[in-house]
Every structure is written in structure tokens, then in C-alpha cells.
Amino acid sequence: MAELLRDRETAPGARAFDGPAGPLARAREGLRAYGLITAMWIRSTMAYRTSFVLTALANLAATGLDFVAILLMFSQVDRLGGYGLGEIAFLYGAVSTAFGLADLTMGSMERLGRRVRDGTLDTLLVRPVPVLAQVAADRFALRRLGRVTQGLLVLAYALGSTDIDWTPLKVLMIPLMLISGTGIFASVFVLGAAFQFVAQDASEVQNSFTYGGNTLLQYPPTVFAQELVRGVTYVVPIAFVNWLPGLYVLGRPYPLDLPAWVAFTPPAVAFACLALAGLAWRAGLRSYRSTGS
Amino acid sequence: MTSDFITLDGVEKVFDVRRRTGFLRRERHQVRAVDGITFQVPRGEMVGYIGPNGAGKSTTIKMLTGILTPSGGRLRVAGIDPARERTRLARHIGVVFGQRTTLWWDLPLIDSYRLMRRMYRIPDARYAENLDRCVELLDLAALLEVPVRQLSLGQRMRGDIAAALLHDPEVLYLDEPTIGLDVVSKAKVRGFLRDLNAGSGTTVLLTTHDLTDIEQLCRRVMVIDHGRLMYDGPLDGLHEVGQSERMLVVDLERELPPLEVESARVVRTEGPRQWLAFPAAASAAPLVAAVAERYPLVDLSVREPDIEAVIAKMYADRGTS
Numbered sequence: 065m066a067e068l069l070r071d072r073e074t075a076p077g078a079r080a081f082d083g084p085a086g087p088l089a090r091a092r093e094g095l096r097a098y099g100l101i102t103a104m105w106i107r108s109t110m111a112y113r114t115s116f117v118l119t120a121l122a123n124l125a126a127t128g129l130d131f132v133a134i135l136l137m138f139s140q141v142d143r144l145g146g147y148g149l150g151e152i153a154f155l156y157g158a159v160s161t162a163f164g165l166a167d168l169t170m171g172s173m174e175r176l177g178r179r180v181r182d183g184t185l186d187t188l189l190v191r192p193v194p195v196l197a198q199v200a201a202d203r204f205a206l207r208r209l210g211r212v213t214q215g216l217l218v219l220a221y222a223l224g225s226t227d228i229d230w231t232p233l234k235v236l237m238i239p240l241m242l243i244s245g246t247g248i249f250a251s252v253f254v255l256g257a258a259f260q261f262v263a264q265d266a267s268e269v270q271n272s273f274t275y276g277g278n279t280l281l282q283y284p285p286t287v288f289a290q291e292l293v294r295g296v297t298y299v300v301p302i303a304f305v306n307w308l309p310g311l312y313v314l315g316r317p318y319p320l321d322l323p324a325w326v327a328f329t330p331p332a333v334a335f336a337c338l339a340l341a342g343l344a345w346r347a348g349l350r351s352y353r354s355t356g357s
Numbered sequence: 358m359t360s361d362f363i364t365l366d367g368v369e370k371v372f373d374v375r376r377r378t379g380f381l382r383r384e385r386h387q388v389r390a391v392d393g394i395t396f397q398v399p400r401g402e403m404v405g406y407i408g409p410n411g412a413g414k415s416t417t418i419k420m421l422t423g424i425l426t427p428s429g430g431r432l433r434v435a436g437i438d439p440a441r442e443r444t445r446l447a448r449h450i451g452v453v454f455g456q457r458t459t460l461w462w463d464l465p466l467i468d469s470y471r472l473m474r475r476m477y478r479i480p481d482a483r484y485a486e487n488l489d490r491c492v493e494l495l496d497l498a499a500l501l502e503v504p505v506r507q508l509s510l511g512q513r514m515r516g517d518i519a520a521a522l523l524h525d526p527e528v529l530y531l532d533e534p535t536i537g538l539d540v541v542s543k544a545k546v547r548g549f550l551r552d553l554n555a556g557s558g559t560t561v562l563l564t565t566h567d568l569t570d571i572e573q574l575c576r577r578v579m580v581i582d583h584g585r586l587m588y589d590g591p592l593d594g595l596h597e598v599g600q601s602e603r604m605l606v607v608d609l610e611r612e613l614p615p616l617e618v619e620s621a622r623v624v625r626t627e628g629p630r631q632w633l634a635f636p637a638a639a640s641a642a643p644l645v646a647a648v649a650e651r652y653p654l655v656d657l658s659v660r661e662p663d664i665e666a667v668i669a670k671m672y673a674d675r676g677t678s
């Protein structure tokens with residue numbers, strides 16, 4: 065048996081390949097790991113197929129009912145804050161899709177607190193891939209596709225039923241809005257997770273920004289107080305998810321007398337938010353102290 | 358220093374802990390989990406790292422893997438500062454936490470290995486070779502298709518050890534790898550580690566509370582307590598440090614009062630049988646001669662000191678000092 069082991073010997077140091085360096089290579093490596101781990105979780109879920117089908121259906125039903133509530137409201141009134149059903153559906157569909165995508169890809173990060181508390185994060189730290197990717201992919205739940213599906217359906221309905229003066233820029237704005245919006249929500253998830261290194265129950269605060277923000281943005285800014293609109297524009301910039309780009313597409317006046325070009329800032333805002341969240345994540349990870357057993 | 362694979366130089370880890378002492382009242386204090394440890398491990402060595410509960414063993418391993426950042430001192434593994442280049446270091450090390458599995462609970466064992474292969478980008482041929490070797494030596498063939506949640510503790514532990522070795526790590530850290538295993542499983546794990554160290558020259562650092570692990574595997578042992586290194590050397594040397602004693606058991610013709618001989622003392626009598634303790638470092642021959650000369654001796658035997666007792670004595674001594 066020892067012979068079997070011996071012929072495997074190689075020069076010391078030549079055994080391990082150190083992996084790519086540099087931020088871009090790290091990001092690629094992270095995405096790759098994310099894909100690998102996600103695939104494992106999907107297969108794990110399939111070990112309990114019935115339970116998966118049931119929760120997926122329940123999920124779709126719950127998010128579906130959410131929009132039914134708005135439909136019911138419009139059976140009583142014609143307009144809400146000056147907006148018609150189609151326009152509301154547009155805002156709703158856009159934010160639901162963006163939030164749904166962020167929740168699908170990064171939503172598991174809110175479970176980080178548990179891993180910090182019980183010390184199981186240890187096992188992720190000894191792997192040669194970025195921890196952020198591993199935590200984001202942790203317990204990946206395909207059932208969260210329910211919200212994305214529902215968001216896209218509502219958005220399609222809105223686009224079909226609303227009169228929009230289409231221009232090439234407005235067409236371009238739709239994917240731009242969805243991608244940037246996903247980025248902004250994703251940054252909130254990462255930021256929330258970073259705080260869980262310090263306060264393991266911080267996920268409640270994060271939920272109020274993610275789930276709460278999602279609900280808020282389903283309605284037009286005109287139904288809310290100015291202070292609130294100002295807050296979600298300048299402080300926690302979730303207004304850039306669907307309001308600012310969305311109102312541009314709908315040809316609606318901006319809240320807070322903002323100039324028209326802010327409609328094109330969401331990618332930059334998303335980028336800034338993600339960079340900030342990334343820094344917070346690094347600081348959080350550095351403060352990790354494992355557990356005594 | 359260059360030939361040493363692992364070097365620690367005055368490494369410390371201090372935890373700030375806050376404790377609730379009353380309603381809303383909190384008290385802050387510091388726990389010096391590792392308090393200035395210095396040692397080197399050359400490539401290819403197999404070292405036992407032992408100490409009582411809370412001594413700082415796991416904390417040391419977590420610093421060696423980059424999970425924890427030292428509060429002070431200098432630490433290098435394969436020339437890498439673990440805390441600063443944790444991800445790069447990960448390719449060079451394998452880690453097994455006895456208390457914690459890295460395997461995928463709901464999936465067959467083999468799936469976890471396939472993930473390792475892709476995560477570490479292990480070349481196909483190398484992967485196949487390593488997997489075959491682990492499967493053979495750790496007796497995993499029948500378990501590969503079994504979901505991990507259905508494995509027994511011992512089977513899971515063997516599965517975890519294999520998972521930590523597929524990428525050919527240069528060093529393997531094991532934190533209590535034999536915890537909760539039965540005699541057969543322990544023997545299997547030990548045999549495997551011995552072959553691994555002898556065959557592929559993998560450096561091994563293991564913590565354990567089972568001294569048989571150390572006796573069977575490690576020429577070198579380090580004893581840590583209260584975050585300080587109390588002993589670093591060969592296992593035999595512990596006897597001297599621990600001032601351990603051997604035991605001469607004599608059967609006399611009849612019941613006698615406790616024997617009186619120099620360099621030994623009677624610690625127990627039971628009818629015609631008496632137990633005489635004498636320093637482990639001393640020879641038994643003169644003692645036997647002295648007893649035989651003066652007393653009606655029928656039979657005798659010498660008992661080697663129990664390493665377990667030596668360590669226990671050592672822990673106890675340090676605890677009171």
C-alpha cells in the first residue's frame with residue numbers, strides 16, 4: 065500500500081496550483097464557484113421532490129395573490145395617486161422582477177447570521193473560492209423563481225395594456241432598469257449580511273429594506289410623503305430601482321423636481337452600492353471570530 | 358527556518374468577550390486563547406497537538422488555516438500568511454473538523470467529491486488516482502452512492518478525511534478526527550494517516566483527546582495549556598517532564614508490612630501483593646535485587662507508566678500553578 069502512495073510523490077510546492085489573482089479573475093472564480101454550489105443545492109432540493117413542488121406552488125400562489133390585491137383595489141378606484149392600473153402594473157412588475165432576481169441569487173445571504181453564530185462559516189473559509197460566492201449560493205432555492213416569474217408576467221401585462229411613446233432609449237431602459245434594480249437590491253442583501261457579522265440578528269433590519277422596499281416601490285411616488293420619497297432617493301437609493309427609470313418610460317413627471325437625466329443613472333448607482341457593500345463585506349468578514357467549539 | 362513548513366513565532370489570539378452580568382449590565386473581558394506560542398514543523402512531520410479542554414488547540418488550527426487572524430505574533434504556512442492570503446493557502450491545505458462535516462448532507466458521498474474536484478480544479482487523472490486510493494484505504498467503496506445523512510459517524514468521518522485529501526494538500530490539519538469513533542474505525546483512520554504521512558510525505562498536525570492516537574502516530578507531541586506550549590518533543594520525553602513513575606508489583610510468600618527499600622515507595626498492598634512506585638527513568642534491576650535479597654519473593658512484574666496518567670498529572674500540576 066505504501067508503494068501505491070509513494071509513486072504519487074511530486075516535487076514539493078509543485079502540487080498546488082495557486083489560482084488566478086486580480087479582482088477580475090477573482091470575480092470570475094466567484095461566479096464559477098457560485099454556479100457549482102448552486103447546482104449542488106438544486107440537486108439537494110430534488111432529493112425532496114414533492115416538498116419542492118409544493119413549496120414552489122405555494123410560493124407562486126402567494127406572490128400571485130399579492131398582485132390580485134392591487135387588481136381588487138382597482139375594482140373600487142380608477143386611479144391611485146394619479147396612476148392607472150397599467151402604469152401601476154408596470155412599476156409593480158419592474159420592482160418585482162428586480163427584487164425577485166436579487167432574492168433568487170443573493171437572498172440566502174440573510175441566513176449568514178446563523179452560520180456566524182454556530183461557527184459553520186469555518187468550513188467555507190478553508191475553500192479556495194471567495195466566501196461571498198459561497199454564502200450567496202448557500203441553500204440556493206429555485207422556488208424563488210416564483211417571484212421573478214410573477215414579476216415578468218405582470219410587466220408583460222403592463223407593457224401590453226399601457227400606451228407608451230416608445231423610443232429606442234425607452235426600449236433600452238427596460239433591461240437596464242431590471243439589471244440595475246437587481247444590483248441595487250443585491251447590494252442591500254450583501255450589506256445586510258455584512259452587518260450580521262457584528263449583530264447576528266441584523267437580518268430584520270435588512271428585511272425592512274428588501275421586502276419593505278419592494279412593497280413600497282410597487283406604488284407610485286405620488287402616494288407617499290415627500291420625506292419618504294427623499295429618503296429612498298438620497299439615503300437608501302432604492303428609488304433608482306423602478307421609480308426614476310420607470311417614470312421616464314411612462315413619461316411621468318419626476319418626484320422631487322429631479323432632472324430627466326437621472327433616469328439614466330441607475331447603473332452607476334447600482335455600481336456604487338455594490339462597491340460599498342463589497343467593502344462592508346470585507347470589513348465584516350475580517351471581524352469574524354468563529355466559535356469556541 | 359527555510360526548511361520549516363509551518364512556523365509560529367509568539368502567536369497570540371485574544372478574544373474580547375462580553376458577558377451579561379445582570380439585567381442590561383455587561384462586563385467585558387479578554388480571553389487569551391493562545392498566549393504566545395512558538396514552534397516549527399518541518400515538511401513531512403506528523404505532530405500531535407494535545408491539551409485539556411479550552412487549552413487553545415482549535416484556536417491554533419483556525420489561525421493556521423486563516424479562519425482566525427492572530428492578535429499578535431508571526432505565522433507562516435508554506436511561506437504564506439494564512440489570514441492575509443487565506444484563499445491562496447486553501448489549495449495547499451486540507452482540514453478536517455471532527456465536529457463539523459463539509460460533506461453535502463442530502464447528496465451521495467461521491468457528489469461531494471465531484472464538487473471538490475471542480476472547486477479545486479483537480480486534474481482528472483489525479484482526481485481518479487486520489488479517489489481510488491482513498492476509497493481503497495478508507496474502505497469507502499460501498500458508501501459512495503449513499504446520501505451523507507445516512508452515514509454513521511465513523512463512515513462520515515472517513516468520508517470527510519477523503520474529501521480533505523483529493524486536492525493533494527501539503528499539510529493536513531485534523532481537529533479531533535477520532536472523536537466518537539469505535540475501536541475499529543479509529544484503527545482504520547490511524548492506519549490511513551500513517552500511510553499517508555509515510556507514503557506521500559504529507560505534513561500532519563492533529564489534535565485529539567485520545568492519547569492512543571498520539572502513541573500510534575506521532576513521534577513528536579506538543580502539549581498546550583492555557584494557550585501556552587508546555588511541552589514540545591518526543592512522546593517518551595513526556596515521562597521525564599511529567600516525572601512519571603513505573604510500578605514494581607511483587608508477590609511475597611506471605612502477608613508482610615509495607616516493604617522498606619530505597620528509591621521506591623509502597624503505594625498499595627493487597628494480601629501478599631505489594632505495589633512499589635519508582636522513577637520511570639531509573640532501572641528496575643537494582644530495585645528487584647534489593648527486594649529479593651531482603652524479602653521472600655515469589656513473583657514480580659513491572660508496569661510501564663500510563664501516558665494517560667502522565668498527561669493528567671501534567672495538566673493538574675499546571676492548573677494549580
Ligand SMILES: Nc1ncnc2c1ncn2[C@@H]1O[C@H](COP(=O)(O)OP(=O)(O)OP(=O)(O)O)[C@@H](O)[C@H]1O
Pocket residue numbers: 353354355356357372373374388389390408409410411412413414415416417
Ligand atoms: N470565538 C470565540 N469567542 C470567544 N472565546 C473563544 C472563541 N473561541 C475560543 N474561545 C475561548 O478560547 C479558549 C480556547 O478554546 P479552543 O477552542 O481553542 O480550545 P481547545 O483546546 O480546542 O479545547 P477542546 O479540547 O475543548 O476542543 C477557550 O477558553 C474558549 O472559551
Ligand SMILES: [Mg+2]
Pocket residue numbers: 357414415416532
Ligand atoms: Mg477544540
